[in-house]
Amino acid sequence: MSVVFGLFAGWLAGIAMRDGGYGLRWDIVFGLSGSIVGSWLIQVLQAPEAGSAPTSIVAFVGAALVIVAQRKIWPAPAHS
Secondary structure (H helix, E strand, C coil), rough: HHHHHHHHHHHHHHHCCCCCCCCCHHHHHHHHHHHHHHHHHHHHHCCCCCCCCHHHCCCCHHHHHHHHHHHHCCCCCCCC
């Protein structure tokens, strides 16, 4: 389920954070990685088994953080 939430969260985060990215495909890839990191963090913190809503929220936040980091560290070239 984490993968499905990650794909959806990446797509949603890419829409929410327009401009400055590498497009939908990379937003989804970065969102998926953020979701995986978020899920891993929940497990490390030994949170109880989360349902769909908390998992999707963590996936979205993780996706948004990874996309923000990507855009700050490795911004897309400006279109002229």
